[in-house]
Amino acid sequence: MPEQIPPDSVGVVTPSSFEYPDAFLLQCGVALDGFTLVYEIYGQLNAARSNAVLVCHALSGHHHAAGYHSTDDAKPGWWDTCIGPGKPIDTDRFCVVSLNNLGGCNGSTGPVSVDSATGKPYGPDFPTVTVIDWVRSQALLADHLGIQRFAAVIGGSLGGMQALQWAIDYPERLATAVLIASAAKLSAQNIAFNEIARQAIINDPGYGDGHYVNTSTIPEHGLGLARMIGHVTYLSDDGMGQKFGRELKSGDLNSTQDVEFQVESYLRYQGQSFSRRFDANTYLLMTRALDYFDPAGAHDDDLVVALRRASCNFLVLSFTTDWRFPVSRSKEIVSALIAARKNVASAIIASEHGHDSFLLPLPRYLEVLGTYLARVADGLDSPATETPE
Amino acid sequence: MRPDLEIITDLVNPGARVLDLGCGTGDLLAHLAQNKQINGYGLDVDRDNITTCLAKGVNVVEQNLDEGLANFEDASFDMVVMAETLQSVRHPDLMLDEMLRIGEECIVTFPNFGHWRCRAQLLMRGRMPVARHLPHTWFETPNIHLCTFRDFENLVRDKRLEIIQRFVVNAHYHPRPLLNQFPNLFGTVAIYRLGKPT
Numbered sequence: 001m002p003e004q005i006p007p008d009s010v011g012v013v014t015p016s017s018f019e020y021p022d023a024f025l026l027q028c029g030v031a032l033d034g035f036t037l038v039y040e041i042y043g044q045l046n047a048a049r050s051n052a053v054l055v056c057h058a059l060s061g062h063h064h065a066a067g068y069h070s071t072d073d074a075k076p077g078w079w080d081t082c083i084g085p086g087k088p089i090d091t092d093r094f095c096v097v098s099l100n101n102l103g104g105c106n107g108s109t110g111p112v113s114v115d116s117a118t119g120k121p122y123g124p125d126f127p128t129v130t131v132i133d134w135v136r137s138q139a140l141l142a143d144h145l146g147i148q149r150f151a152a153v154i155g156g157s158l159g160g161m162q163a164l165q166w167a168i169d170y171p172e173r174l175a176t177a178v179l180i181a182s183a184a185k186l187s188a189q190n191i192a193f194n195e196i197a198r199q200a201i202i203n204d205p206g207y208g209d210g211h212y213v214n215t216s217t218i219p220e221h222g223l224g225l226a227r228m229i230g231h232v233t234y235l236s237d238d239g240m241g242q243k244f245g246r247e248l249k250s251g252d253l254n255s256t257q258d259v260e261f262q263v264e265s266y267l268r269y270q271g272q273s274f275s276r277r278f279d280a281n282t283y284l285l286m287t288r289a290l291d292y293f294d295p296a297g298a299h300d301d302d303l304v305v306a307l308r309r310a311s312c313n314f315l316v317l318s319f320t321t322d323w324r325f326p327v328s329r330s331k332e333i334v335s336a337l338i339a340a341r342k343n344v345a346s347a348i349i350a351s352e353h354g355h356d357s358f359l360l361p362l363p364r365y366l367e368v369l370g371t372y373l374a375r376v377a378d379g380l381d382s383p384a385t386e387t388p389e
Numbered sequence: 390m391r392p393d394l395e396i397i398t399d400l401v402n403p404g405a406r407v408l409d410l411g412c413g414t415g416d417l418l419a420h421l422a423q424n425k426q427i428n429g430y431g432l433d434v435d436r437d438n439i440t441t442c443l444a445k446g447v448n449v450v451e452q453n454l455d456e457g458l459a460n461f462e463d464a465s466f467d468m469v470v471m472a473e474t475l476q477s478v479r480h481p482d483l484m485l486d487e488m489l490r491i492g493e494e495c496i497v498t499f500p501n502f503g504h505w506r507c508r509a510q511l512l513m514r515g516r517m518p519v520a521r522h523l524p525h526t527w528f529e530t531p532n533i534h535l536c537t538f539r540d541f542e543n544l545v546r547d548k549r550l551e552i553i554q555r556f557v558v559n560a561h562y563h564p565r566p567l568l569n570q571f572p573n574l575f576g577t578v579a580i581y582r583l584g585k586p587t
Contacts (some may be wrong), residue, residue, distance in 0.1 A: 315443075333461040334450055341406070341428055347439055348451045364436060371443045 009076060010042040010067035010091050015107065018099075018141050033116055037141050038063050038107035039099035043091035045147070051380050052147040053089060054138060055079065055098040056155035056162035059230070059286050060278055063105035065098035066091075074368035079156075081361040088233065088370035092324075093377040094151060102137050102197045103129040103285045111281035112213065124210025124281050131158075131293045135165045149335045151284035151376055152176040156358035157325060158286070161220060161293045164333070167310040168295055176376050177310075178369070180317045181358040183329035184303050184336070185294040190324065194232055194287040197226035201280045210281060223280045224271030231270050236354035303336035310337075314344040317365070319357035345372065390420055392562035393580060397470060397496055400554065400582050401425050405467035408491060410454055410484075413476030414438050415447035422447075455479045461491045469495040473578070476500065477531040482544060487583050494553065498580045503573045505539030521560040522577045538573045543580070551584035 005011050018037045025031045041062050045052060055065050057078070066083035068076055083089045083096055100108040103126060111126040142150070148299055153163040153174045160182025167177040186194070201207055204222025235243075244263035259265045299305040316339055318330035327348050337344040349365045352356040357365065394417045401407060403425045407513030409418050412431025415438075421427045432452040433439055442449035452460075455478060460464070475481045476499050497530040500522040501507075507518035514531060517527040525532065536544075557568040557576035568576045 087490055331452075331460060338450070339462060339465065340438060343448050344430075345443055345448055346448070346450045347443075368443060371440050375444060375446055 003293055005068070008086050009080065010084050012070065013040050013042065013064075013067040013077075015040050015063055017107070018144050020137070020140055020144075020266075024137065024140075026059075026127050026133050027130045028128040032109065032127070035102055035109040035137065036107070036113075037099050037102065037109070037137060038104075039097055039141060040064060040077075041145075042066050042068075042096040042098070043094050045095040045145075046380065048380070049146055049148065050151060051141070051377070052093050052145070052150050053094040053096045054142070054150050054153045054166075055083070055089070055096055055099065056134075056138070056153065056159035056194040057098070058155070058157040058159045059290065060227075060274070060283070061159070062104060063098050063100040063108075064106075066096070077109050079359065081359065082369065088366050088373055089154065090373065090377065092369075093372075093380070097141070097145065097147070099138065100143060101129075101134050103282060103289070105279035105282040110279070111285065121211075121213045123213060124284075126281060126285060128288060128292075129285055130289055131161050131165045132169065134162055134289070137310070138162070138166075139170055142173070148173065150176075151380060152178055152373065154178040154180070155182070155284060156180040157182055157355065158290055159292075161290075165293075165295060167314070168306060169311050171309050171311040174312045175379075176313045176315065178315045178317070178372070179330070179333060180318055180369075181322050181325050181330075181355055182316075182333070182335050183325045184296060186291055187329075191291050193229060194291055195225075197229050198284055198287060199231065200225035200323060201284060206279060212280070218275065219280045220272070220275040223275035223278065224268075226271075226280075227274040227278075228267045228271040231267060233324045234355045236323065236352060239352045239356075240355050242352065284367060303332070304339045307336055307340040307342060310340070310342055312342075314342060315369075316344060316346040317349060317358075317368065318346075319349050319351040319354070319365075321352055322355045322357060324355040390416065393472070393498060393556075393558055394420060396556050396558075396564075396580055397472065398424060398496070400496060401427060401468055404428075406465070408432070408461070408466045408469045410458075410469065410471040410488070411477075412438070412442065412447070415442035415445050415449060417470065417472065418442075418447045418505065419445045454484070457507060458491060460488045463490055464493065466492040467494070468492055471495070472498045473500065476534050476536065478534070481536075482532045485544070485548065485550065485583070488524075489550065489583065490530075493585070495583050496580065497541075497583065498578055499536070500532070500578055501538050501573065501576050502535040503539060504577055505574050508574075521576075538576060538579050541579070545581070545583065549586040551556060551587055552581060553584050554580075554582040556580040 015038050021034045023031045064077040065079040066077040085092045100106040103110045105112050111122045115122045152180045155163045160179035163177040201219050201222040204219035206217040207219035249263040295306045296303040316330050316334050318327040334346045347368045405427050407429040409431040412433050415467045418429040418431050430448045432450050439449050469488040478484050505537050506520045510518040555570040558564050558578050560577045
């Protein structure tokens, strides 16, 4: 943590747990005997309980979106640039709920949890979880917190897909959906990159039959490789060029198997650190959830029809150099929303940082998001007063 | 509220679907939303304009008009409006076609290059005209396709578009009797309400 907590930080935060005790039938047909969701709350719920904002995380995200867990933390939560007092998702005005999704590996029920039927961790046998399942479990969390209707459901990338699903599945339970650097479904190229990542994991000898927890191994190499592939798709060619160029580590041309270029060193570090903190089975599960997401699929691939049920206002943001979910994918969503006669605003943010831009403090991005959400907050009934359970 | 926007507001039916091309700071759409309960969208590319629209709750979509309007379906809007923007798009003639493909009707307003002040500056001083309604010098103007009212009506005739209504106003956007007698000489801005080709 910085020596002093910055005034625009939510400060030190503590995660909570929501235990859902009843059977929860997943879209795949398998039922869980209840589940746990770990979440954090920033800001206070107003008397009308109308100022709650749900933040949905992306592929490798979790509940810790803002602030610090302890004074020893080197870094704040993953979306601290956008969440805090006076920030675009202003915790002086909104009560922000951020959770670790079902199937995650940060405390919510997932592959590393113990299956009560076997007494052992689920591992690869954890059932397939979809965005629809996530949204339904998030709605149960909202019930638990006494939140009938969110002022906004916000997410970047896979998080934006959850916000879109919310708009379709629970039209009466959100006023606004904010979709950032997202898409209405993956392209074949997106799925291809996910498949390469999955192959890297399951072909690692450390993965074995997927029950690597029992053998005290982890597919460190495969998961690291999967992260490296993913990481390349999160950055842009220009951004990488500016950050690393073609700089050699040593400066001379030794032909070895070792790291030669700065970018190699960076990717290896990213891969290694990720493989130590993230569960490989969760990574497989999350990429599958991405692949299967397709709200138009049930409507003859007509997104306009899929969106008819929605009644919230939409904000759709994209970034110029994002090639994982390019501007054109956001435009598809915007065009479908217009055709479906929904309220929608959109902005295309100039950025050299590719898909990762949605996590970065880009001035125009923060301004657009902040301006839009300030108007959402202006429309709320009463000021923030109480903290939910 | 600018008087020309008041005139446009009068031409829009309550509850209509309106697309505003080059919506600027969203004044027209906000006014229409309040007074005519329209379902409206505005396109613009100016960063500050977009932020202003967001602050007003206008449905602003960042889109460059010169990249086309293919993302809008045929006959998906009741009214497509383009206020003082036609002269700065790359293909004004194709833009008119697109506006009437997407909309049942369209409203186009633009500054008159045939106004007597413009004519006088070119004739007497041999300089590109600069006037209240055309304030830019030649090298910094966004207006790359200026025309006179007569030029525009010739194009409309060639395309067989229907002129449903026309309003001619002065630099303060007020209609005056003289303007209707000699519109192409004294009129500053014209507001055309056009219908599909006959």
